[in-house]
Amino acid sequence: MAQAPARPRGGFAHFLHRQHGSHRFRRLAWWGHAVGGASHRHAAAQVGGALRAATRLSPEAALAHWHSSTEGLSEAQAQRVRRHAGPNQVGTEKPLPWPLHLWQAYRSPFSLLLTALAGVSWLTQDLRSATVILAMVALATGMRFVQERRSNRAADALKALVSSQASVLRPGQAPREEPMARLVPGDVVALSAGDMVPADARVLSAKDLFVNQAAMTGESLPVEKHARALAAVADPLAADNLVFMGTNVVSGSATVLVVATGPHTFFGALAGHAASTERPPTQFEAGINQVSRLLLRWMAVMVPAVLLFNGWGHGHWLEAFLFALSVAVGLTPEMLPMIVTSTLAKGAVAMARRQVIVKRLDAIQNLGAMDVLCTDKTGTLTQDHIALSHATDAWGRPDEGALRWAWLNSQHQTGLKNPMDRALLARGDLAGPCAGWTKLDEVPFDFQRRRMSVVLQPPGGGAARLVCKGAVEEVLACCTQVSETGQVQPLTPERLQAIRAAAAQLSAEGLRVVAVAWREMPAQAAWHVADEAALTLAGFVAFLDPPKDSTAPALQALAGHGVTVKVLTGDGDAVTRQVCQQVGLPVSGVLLGPQVAALDDAALQTAVREVNVFAKLAPQDKERIVRALRAQGHVVGFMGDGINDAPALHAADVGISVDTGVDIAKEVADIILLEKSLLVLDAGVTEGRKTFANMLKYIKMAASSNFGNVLSVLVASLLLPFLPMLPMHLLVQNLLYDFSQAAVPFDRVDDDLLTQPQRWNPDDLGRFMLTFGPISSIFDLATFALMWWGYGAQSPAQQTLFQSGWFVESLLTQTLVVHLIRSPRLPFVGSRAAPALLATTGALAALALWLPQGPLASWLKLQALPASYFTLLPLLLLGYMACVQWAKRAWVRRHGWQ
């Protein structure tokens, strides 16, 4: 999965990256990227000191050095340290200081262009234009600044809801979950499987601690960590008694001493040095880029043409130059970044109300575009708590022997407690019979072996016992004997067949089954995976994992919204089939982990088309399936909550996890559900589509009406002996139009636009612009004709009348186009805009009518229009509406409507 680190290309993608601070949510910026090179060496040199010192000290000496103790720092001590060490946040996680942000909001090509224009106007003594232009700059910058600040604040507040916590030790207290940002050097933190490492830390004690350092070193295999002191180390990353921020615990547990936080961590140094290393632009960003490039290309053609036509035509080159610049301003979708940010932020807030927290804002669009949802089974399709059903011997006959072994195993294992362990330990009555055993060692769970063992000393002494529990096939593979009514018998092929049938029978009843086995062992220093051999099968423990009531309706709703659901689970196929049947998900094919592993990428891509249940999967199988689906052109969502889901979550277009998931799953996910439910997700999908629809609306409106306007300008420049509109008119129009469109993010969306996944389709957009832009030009030309022949505005002396006529008509058609384009239906009647949009466009229309008649007219170089104009104008507008409505119908028939 090594990909070259890619920089987002193009202005808008870069802008999005900067503004949405996607990286602010990610400690795993380099997950899946090739790492190394100059920035790594640089970071290593920067952070070395404290870390190198920590590796050489013994745990006790390290604690003393950081004025801490095995019980951790007291709150008062921690507070004191925090005052000078600052929060445990890397640079990119902190919000931009506001003056810098204001500068960024201003520093767009658009504002720079306008400022230049204002400068030229001022130099040519045209103070009015300069004022209007500066007002535009202030408005555009101010709106963008305020909206983005607000959006960022909303995003931060949401992020705080789901931020990862660390389990911190304080003297005399039970370990307490605290936000990672509050950690200071000297804090002692407990780590267990699935946790993100919250800071750079020295291991104080470790039990089979395996850490995935891929995010730092690119090494994808987990590395074991110990507490022992080391002699001098050249590269702190190679030290096996240090753990690093941004890495995660795969298995085992540990207590660690925090030695470096925030910018002083390895991760922090790296982030500061190479903050621009990001993942490649998403489909969404690519789409936005393509649209802005399209508009830029038109600008490159039309602006010089306008300049030349007007310059040659009228001989006033300076005027023509100003005019051409104004046209350029008119074509720039200057509000796009603002609209995109505020639409997404508004969407995120709306989704939060539905228990869906968006970590990366542009994931909203992917959620709306998602057409395949891959999900795990436990807690998604089924209820979140698993209950113990019963235990059987190897032949499926009720028997408590296996249960006692399983209970001991669950009690003594220190890895991630999973729902099955919790269900076992809930049987409090077994504590008595199982008392007195002491633990010697443990071979922790991993998703390849799918089993785990503990080694125990019996109460009265005697030989140690290794007790293993896990997935049926995986445990059977280690067994050579089976206990039958107290006797140990060899595991013959006949017996094995009967045993398998018994397990299958339990699974077919929809029960989750684990096998339990044990063996006697001579004492040894440590136990390993290889010791899981020659076991005696004790029997099975069966768990109830009943489906949720909400699953069936949610699956229906998702199907109704064009989202196909596929189940990707590590559990067995028989149970999974059973659950699918219970929730009404017809199984169209089943593929097992080993089969997936045996297929090459091409074959897998074919296989994933039909199959909708994948069982017995290892983590990398899940990831490959997601990639295969994506390669088929699907927009894939993946929902999961375990360590084993992390690679797939990262590979998906939109990774979805739950608040109760392990840190690493939450870290790589784009979206966190506060409630692990498909219904909640379905609501999120709808919200995502709404957000996308509104964004698309704005882009369609902006593109087609700007294009239409410029086209009219171009034609007018060819025909008229004077400017069809003064540069200032164009700018004022633009300003007003921008203002009225600021309400688009708050608009309603027709229900029928939400039924199918919504994809970005830039080609369509170009065609849309070329269809609907010219329609408005036709009516502009009609207005020109009216002013020219009807009112005799044929000479430069009468240009103000001409310009006023067009000014009003053009603003009114732009108002109408908002309502015409926001829905394929009849405007106002078939589909009505939200009150906010009605209000802003209403205000715009009123202003358009008032400006030439009111006191500002002479200042703006407009003049009052004759009464007859206002009787003819409605006819023009009605004609325009009819024409657009007709074109819309034709468009829907050919291309549909997005």
Ligand SMILES: Nc1ncnc2c1ncn2[C@@H]1O[C@H](COP(=O)(O)OP(=O)(O)OP(=O)(O)O)[C@@H](O)[C@H]1O
């Ligand atoms: N604590 C455990 N003790 C023993 N075996 C376990 C334990 N946890 C998991 N297993 C075994 O590993 C298999 C896969 O693990 P798990 O159920 O967590 O996978 P998953 O893909 O997350 O499944 P799901 O889709 O249900 O979330 C289980 O079916 C079970 O047999």
Ligand SMILES: [Mg+2]
């Ligand atoms: Mg799971």
